[in-house]
Amino acid sequence: MANTDAIYQDVLIVGAGLAGIDTAYRVSSELPQLSYTVLEQRAAMGGTWDLFKYPGIRSDSDIFTLSYPFLPWDGTQTMATGPEIKKYIEEAAAKFGIDRHIRFETKVLSADFDSATDLWTVTAVHDGEAQVYTARQLIACTGYYNYEAGYEPDFPGIESFGGQVVHPQHWPEDFDYKGKKVVVIGSGATAITLIPSMADDTAHITMLQRSPTYIMPVPGSDPLTVAAKKLLPAQIAHNLTRRRNSMITLGMYLYCRRFPKASRKTIRTITQKMLPAGYDVDVHFKPKYEPWDQRLCVVPDGDLFKTIRSGKAEVVTDTVDHFTERGIVLGSGRELEADIVITATGLKLLAFGGVDVSIDGAPTKPHEHFAYRGFMLQDVPNFAFIIGYTNASWTLRADISARAIARLYRYMADHGYTHAVPRTGDLVLEEHPALDLTSGYVQRSPDAMPKAATVAPWMIRHNYLLDSLDYTRSDVADSIEFGTVAASAQDPERTAVG
Numbered sequence: 230m231a232n233t234d235a236i237y238q239d240v241l242i243v244g245a246g247l248a249g250i251d252t253a254y255r256v257s258s259e260l261p262q263l264s265y266t267v268l269e270q271r272a273a274m275g276g277t278w279d280l281f282k283y284p285g286i287r288s289d290s291d292i293f294t295l296s297y298p299f300l301p302w303d304g305t306q307t308m309a310t311g312p313e314i315k316k317y318i319e320e321a322a323a324k325f326g327i328d329r330h331i332r333f334e335t336k337v338l339s340a341d342f343d344s345a346t347d348l349w350t351v352t353a354v355h356d357g358e359a360q361v362y363t364a365r366q367l368i369a370c371t372g373y374y375n376y377e378a379g380y381e382p383d384f385p386g387i388e389s390f391g392g393q394v395v396h397p398q399h400w401p402e403d404f405d406y407k408g409k410k411v412v413v414i415g416s417g418a419t420a421i422t423l424i425p426s427m428a429d430d431t432a433h434i435t436m437l438q439r440s441p442t443y444i445m446p447v448p449g450s451d452p453l454t455v456a457a458k459k460l461l462p463a464q465i466a467h468n469l470t471r472r473r474n475s476m477i478t479l480g481m482y483l484y485c486r487r488f489p490k491a492s493r494k495t496i497r498t499i500t501q502k503m504l505p506a507g508y509d510v511d512v513h514f515k516p517k518y519e520p521w522d523q524r525l526c527v528v529p530d531g532d533l534f535k536t537i538r539s540g541k542a543e544v545v546t547d548t549v550d551h552f553t554e555r556g557i558v559l560g561s562g563r564e565l566e567a568d569i570v571i572t573a574t575g576l577k578l579l580a581f582g583g584v585d586v587s588i589d590g591a592p593t594k595p596h597e598h599f600a601y602r603g604f605m606l607q608d609v610p611n612f613a614f615i616i617g618y619t620n621a622s623w624t625l626r627a628d629i630s631a632r633a634i635a636r637l638y639r640y641m642a643d644h645g646y647t648h649a650v651p652r653t654g655d656l657v658l659e660e661h662p663a664l665d666l667t668s669g670y671v672q673r674s675p676d677a678m679p680k681a682a683t684v685a686p687w688m689i690r691h692n693y694l695l696d697s698l699d700y701t702r703s704d705v706a707d708s709i710e711f712g713t714v715a716a717s718a719q720d721p722e723r724t725a726v727g
């Protein structure tokens with residue numbers, strides 16, 4: 230049964246990151262009559278852009294598609310820094326009055342759906358005290374990774390290392406690395422951001438990678454964006470740049486997937502031009518996988534390559550055999566001396582912020598359910614979640630999902646429904662990975678995410694154009710079972726959806 234002493238909200242959103250603010254905006258604009266609260270475990274909003282504080286932290290997809298369609302981005306650079314993105318999220322929340330609805334330092338632990346009342350009972354903890362909420366609708370905008378700890382492989386002998394080991398997810402405040410010998414382990418977006426950002430201050434910096442990643446330079450700013458900003462009203466310029474950039478990214482992705490051989494060759498040629506003559510491109514920048522089997526990394530104005538060219542940074546492709554007091558002994562036998570080792574070794578995948586979800590007291594796990602249009606779960610009533618793209622800006626899909634959620638709530642309100650449950654019916658679905666990447670963080674946790682199928686509406690597409698078309702053309706009620714609980718079970722003050 231739903232808890233009668235609990236705080237009631239029509240809609241509970243968990244997470245005040247990019248997606249949480251987007252979803253709050255879409256739901257509150259479409260249905261202003263609904264009460265809603267955003268529960269956020271941290272003391273500030275911004276999610277990823279509040280958590281990560283390492284030097285140079287920035288977006289690695291273009292900021293015009295990472296920002297919201299409803300709030301023009303105010304700069305002209307292609308990428309934005311972490312603090313700029315956090316500020317933008319805060320501005321959006323303040324502009325649309327969402328900030329008043331956020332309860333900070335409130336970590337959601339569990340959520341149980343009661344099918345007699347069509348209400349969620351959500352248990353959270355704030356200041357060490359348990360808090361209980363009830364809500365008709367629950368939306369997880371909790372991102373995709375564990376906030377508590379990043380992924381750190383078990384490096385032999387790491388305890389004997391006399392220097393400092395830092396994971397980028399827990400960057401110490403005022404961390405002093407001036408004049409130090411630094412080794413960054415990793416070759417992903419974080420490692421390639423850290424190297425140029427730290428190189429000027431360190432005595433020496435090495436990027437130690439087990440295997441290479443595809444890395445492409447992108448222009449830090451482009452003349453068309455600058456011209457559009459100068460000549461057109463802000464919202465129109467934003468829309469045009471956003472649309473153009475989303476199509477360029479999608480075009481690049483499709484080109485890489487359709488023509489892996491040609492794209493490999495193109496990337497190699499570009500990379501080679503950016504590196505010093507005679508540099509061993511094939512050892513350090515030729516991955517074993519095809520482009521976009523793993524997220525393709527980009528560097529604004531080729532900053533990583535410039536740092537390598539300047540001689541301030543070295544790339545070493547080798548394995549960690551063991552740590553010593555002075556540094557790292559590699560598989561080849563070479564020893565890298567270090568005062569500081571940064572383990573840019575990735576994230577731990579986590580669905581729904583680790584919230585224990587149950588239905589009528591029966592626990593349920595994300596991977597037991599097929600995702601419905603990438604934002605709801607098969608057989609789980611009144612529950613939605615936001616997961617963005619991995620091959621394009623997160624917000625492109627986050628916003629489609631947020632609009633689809635708001636549209637569903639509108640439909641429910643118009644018809645007086647109190648529950649909506651995606652059902653597969655008689656369909657026998659073939660399973661397909663939800664995150665179409667071979668990256669370590671995906672492979673390490675195959676059961677962390679909901680399942681995807683190969684047919685709509687149960688597939689998770691990685692194509693913004695098709696998803697946008699699907700959103701405008703699809704029937705809101707397709708494959709959804711709606712219903713209304715008996716009036717006696719409902720609080721008369723509540724609307725049908727809420």
Ligand SMILES: Cc1cc2nc3c(=O)[nH]c(=O)nc-3n(C[C@H](O)[C@H](O)[C@H](O)COP(=O)(O)OP(=O)(O)OC[C@H]3O[C@@H](n4cnc5c(N)ncnc54)[C@H](O)[C@@H]3O)c2cc1C
Nearest residue numbers: 244246247248270276277288289290337371372582622623
């Ligand atoms: C270093 C880094 C760089 C990235 N760069 C890009 C990029 O350039 N482009 C791109 O598209 N994507 C990028 N991503 C992916 C990035 O996470 C998304 O862009 C986007 O910020 C995700 O927004 P979100 O709101 O969905 O999730 P998050 O930003 O992760 O926010 C989730 C929020 O939910 C809260 N939360 C989680 N669990 C609970 C709970 N149980 N109770 C209460 N609150 C909870 C968290 O505290 C957080 O505030 C990057 C990720 C990382 C780690």
